[in-house]
Amino acid sequence: MIPFPQPLRRRSSWPSSFVTALIGWNGFATVAALAFGRAPLLPAVLQAASACAVLQVLALRAVLRFGGPAGVAGGAFAGAATALALVPLAVARVPALAVHLAVAAAVAGYIGAPVGAFLAYFRRDDARIEAAARGRGAPIDYGRDAHWLDPFAYGAAAYLAVFLPAAFWSFSFWLATAMVGAMVGVVAAGVSHFFLSRFDNAPATIPIAAIAGAPLGAATGWLLRAGVHAAVAGPIAGAVAGALCFAITAAVGRRLAAREGARAT
Numbered sequence: 001m002i003p004f005p006q007p008l009r010r011r012s013s014w015p016s017s018f019v020t021a022l023i024g025w026n027g028f029a030t031v032a033a034l035a036f037g038r039a040p041l042l043p044a045v046l047q048a049a050s051a052c053a054v055l056q057v058l059a060l061r062a063v064l065r066f067g068g069p070a071g072v073a074g075g076a077f078a079g080a081a082t083a084l085a086l087v088p089l090a091v092a093r094v095p096a097l098a099v100h101l102a103v104a105a106a107v108a109g110y111i112g113a114p115v116g117a118f119l120a121y122f123r124r125d126d127a128r129i130e131a132a133a134r135g136r137g138a139p140i141d142y143g144r145d146a147h148w149l150d151p152f153a154y155g156a157a158a159y160l161a162v163f164l165p166a167a168f169w170s171f172s173f174w175l176a177t178a179m180v181g182a183m184v185g186v187v188a189a190g191v192s193h194f195f196l197s198r199f200d201n202a203p204a205t206i207p208i209a210a211i212a213g214a215p216l217g218a219a220t221g222w223l224l225r226a227g228v229h230a231a232v233a234g235p236i237a238g239a240v241a242g243a244l245c246f247a248i249t250a251a252v253g254r255r256l257a258a259r260e261g262a263r264a265t
Helices: 014-035 039-063 071-085 087-093 095-136 143-147 150-162 171-194 205-223 233-264
Strands: none
Touching (some): 014 039, 014 095, 014 171, 014 205, 039 071, 039 087, 039 171, 071 087, 095 143, 143 233, 150 171, 150 233, 171 205, 171 233
16 A cells, blocks of 8 residues: 555645646556557647646536535546637647547547546545544544555556556657556456455455456557557457556455455444
């Protein structure tokens, strides 16, 4: 488990909102650039994506006041709308996007919707945890949700470890590898939190998670195949990285579940 600063342990804080959006925009932008064969544009695309992420958070939190009566669905709608409104900014920074404007707009909407939904969900769920703690007269404890950022780091680390040394020959490939790994990490976290927890994060869930992560890893490895200079080696390395990412996340999830169980007793 990673000891992130306290503001980043509360998912609905301003710093966490910015981190959520930055990961979402940069992660999906990286996947889209690799999928459409636009890897050389990645440095400029990521600069534009980062600017869009910051502006979207400001809009969602300060103007649209996401997470109101419409809840997560309203957050998703507001996220898609604000992302589409930011497309001209991205095109101004990366003129090459204007050639395929419809694709750029679709990718932006696809990014913005989940970012808005996650911000709304985090706000609602943190409020629930805080209200319950106040009702008990107890200190606020976000439990395993305080470690929501860990899987991104696990995913990035797993991919960089497996794709060595190719990942360090090029900064662009290093960055792309880390971002793809981070996105796989969030999927692994969702599997651990919403599925493996139903089985009390038993030891057997760790190898099961590794097996589940391999196909997704192979697909993402195909995106990174250019960095290893071999069409077959990319998916194979990706499968190993995906399995490693899911296994680490499941193991940490088991440890957090055990800790919460001990506190409950």
